[in-house]
Amino acid sequence: MAKILAVDDSASMRGMVAFTLRGAGHDVSEAENGQLAVDAAKGARFDLVLADVNMPVMDGLSMVRELRTMPEYKGVPILMLTTESHTDKKMEGKAAGATGWLVKPFDPEQLLATVKRVLG
Amino acid sequence: MGKAKTDKADGRVALPADCRIADLATVKAALEAALSAPAAVLDGGMVERVDTAALQLLAVFRREAAARGVAVEWRGASDVLRDGAARLGLTQTLELPAATPA
Amino acid sequence: MSTVSLAQFHQTFFDESHEGLDAMETALLALDGGGDKELVHGIFRAAHSIKGGAATFGFPDMAAFTHEAESLLDELRDGRRAVDAGIVELLLRSVDCLRGMFARAQAGQPLADAASEALRHELAAVVGRSLAPAAAPARRSDDASTGWAISFRPHQGMLAGGNDALRLLRELGELGELKAEAELDRLPGLGALDPSECHLGWRLELRGDVSRAAVKGVFDWVEDECDLTLEPLPGAEVHHAPAAAAPAAAAAPIAAKAAAREAVAAESSVRVGIDKIDSLINLVGELVITQSMLDTFREDFDASRLEMLQQGLAQLARHTRTLQESVMGIRMLPIASVFNRFPRMVRDLGQKLGKQVRLDLVGEQTELDKTVLEKIGDPLVHLVRNAIDHGLETPDRRRAAGKGDIGTLRLEASHRNGSIVVEISDDGAGLNREAIVAKALQRGLIASGEGMTDEAVADLIFQPGFSTAAVTTDLSGRGVGMDVVRRNVVDLGGSIQIRSVAGQGSVFTITLPLTLAIIDGLTAMVGGEHYIVPLASIVETVQLRGEQLRTVTGGGELFHFRDSWLPVLRLQDAFACGGTRRAIEQGLVVVVEGDGARVGLFVDELVGQQQAVVKSLEANYRRVIGISGATILADGSVALIVDVAGLSRQMTRRRAA
Structure with a gap:
């Protein structure tokens, strides 16, 4: 069981991610945007962060940059949930400090497989 | 979660249960302190999680100790620690014991 | 498991997408005036969310459509393309098209149709892409070998970015037999080491029938964070075979389609703060x-x-x-969700009719019961159309009347005395008394216009089948008249009034109850049973003497009330509950107004005023004419709630028969 933070402004996407991961026994917290995610991350140490790219208030890229300035989030896997399969868009996330990505659409099995891959 | 500890007198360092990149600053400090003792003892029996950064730090420590002529002895190494070292091809460098001593 | 569990998020997805589409439309209309970067970002985000959700929750047609709109928005966002009226128009049509797709999704119908496909191609053409039927990507046949010699040298920052080499090597080890040899040549001394940086490298030998793609797949996230070389192991045979590891993604569309087939329950939900x-x-x-x-x-x-x-x-x-x-x-939601559709509608109608209209929306945050909110939309749309179609004049006519070219249409919602009041006002021509009277005469609605008050004349437009437009436009929706608007409002427990001054404009005032779930009522006794008369419909309670009653042919009774004769409706007869007080002096007459008509309800006695929680009779029993619901009284007994409008309609019908 891992502590996972799911960040997405879309309640349906967030719900799907959280539901799936909880079903697999993980302890999932949710945040609606990057700013709320950073706030949540300050209070708890997550093993994995899954975040949408396009969000109001603070987008996913700024969120990753912010998290990577926190010593306790050094090395913590952060995956971007992106609809972009273009390399340059993925690389933007990587450059900001993301670990990798999961391309939308994904179904619960793909999500679980990716999470398992990251958490080992 | 136990922090890395050094006992100055015998240069003993107990590695924490979560021995990974975000928590290595204290481990590094403990290892540096251990180098000032005549012999260092590493206790890795409690390690539950380990990553490349931690194993790299231990490798650097072993080489530094060898260069300074400080003897290093393992007082314990968890399966997680030994498995990680083996996968990264660092078992020999770290001079890990083949099995956990009783 | 995936297909079943995804369907439960459909309603949330629909709800948030409707909000997203509303926001897109509002922002697009605001863009009309010029390209505000923040607005474009907001529109892009909304489209992007819909695309992601559509793809995830099994609506590939919608995802494909939104993808094209998003590509266009991406160009606007990057500044590669300037915002112009044509683009805004195209995107507004896309919003409409998506609304249609959502409606079909909720009804479980196929999402794409000819119109949506045409629009999708139009969007693609604007972005400069032609949508040929998607050709299968030419797949390079992957060479597989009996093993690989891999040189893997991570850059210093790889570990801090969350890609642990240990994890990557563990993954590789799952593909075949892996031997790792660490390269220590770049390791610094302990003092100089930043433990979060990576200074190790590896020479790896992977033995097994593993494709190059499978090996590359392990490193896909770190391509730019390491130096990686792959060589077939010396002596290993190289042969060509189809990729061994089928991409996991191939299974996804099938699962998604299955999810789409899941019946989508169009349950109604409220998002609560x-x-x-x-x-x-x-x-x-x-x-x-x-x-x-x-x-x-x-x-x-x-x-x-x-x-x-x-x-x-x-x-x-x-x-x-x-x-x-x-x-x-x-249950209360801001009326903004209804008001929001008007900027677009007013703009479109104005263009179509050659009228210039400025729309003022006031009190958008006024909250209404969700049920009321859902049902008030259509009447408001009709009134707004009416105001633009019949009320506001063309610029020529306005100038001739000494007014500015631009007409003003104002929608205002507010709380007033425990009710919600929505006013639709325009500064147009106002009602034309002569035209209305002439039409009413022609229709046989009245015998003569002589002596009719302006109020009574205005009230005529609520009569069935009334229309005064010289030319029947296609906007007024044939068959749906102001009578239906009044009916809808009355069904919500509300009322509608009109004030108009010739040459200066008209004001329609709709008064609605705050909620349908609780009503303020007057409890009356009839034949030993309790009935509740909604307070909002009560004009006055009077006690009559026998001589004030007039009996008319057919057995009807009338009484004089404020300059007019009103019919008496004995509830004991209407509900066949056997009241014993026959003489008019023995009981009370409650004058009520419903559906534009006044009636005197004769009851035995009044018990008092109380709030009643409305229970549906239809849901628990069946629909009963003249009764709108039931409630439980403090002593546990049941009281029926009188449907004033229904009763007066029935009386009118009976009188007409």
């Missing part, structure tokens, strides 16, 4: 405390504690009332 829920929880907490305080009186009570008991009961009453208001508040 967390603050509202928190305040409810607080209130319930207070209630529990009060209840346990009152509980102490059960075992230990004497007169000395009477005052405490009274205080406790008063507190209980206060909490219950607050709780009631809070619970009702959950």
